[in-house]
Amino acid sequence: MAQKRYNVTGMSCEHCAASITEEVSDVPGVSEVVVDLAANAVTVRGADLDDELVRAAIVEAGYGVGEPTAA
Known part of the structure; x- marks a missing residue:
């Protein structure tokens, strides 16, 4: 299983986290x-x-979002 980490700008709250989780999922x-x-x-x-x-x-x-890195 691959794993990648992305640096994300503009996140500030749990609503942000939920929005990203929903889209990326x-x-x-x-x-x-x-x-x-x-x-x-x-x-x-x-x-x-x-x-x-x-x-x-x-x-x-x-x-x-920036380029991915190995997590």
Whole structure:
């Protein structure tokens, strides 16, 4: 199972975390989404993760996102 961490800008509350979790969970291959508000990061786990789709889902939720890093 792959795991990637994304730095996300604009998150400030549990509503932000819920919005991102909902959008990213719908991406094919994603099995788990963990939002860390204090670190401004989202960790995504799953099989065959498509970085472009994950990043697009975060943007769709209304937030900025950087390139993924190994988590």
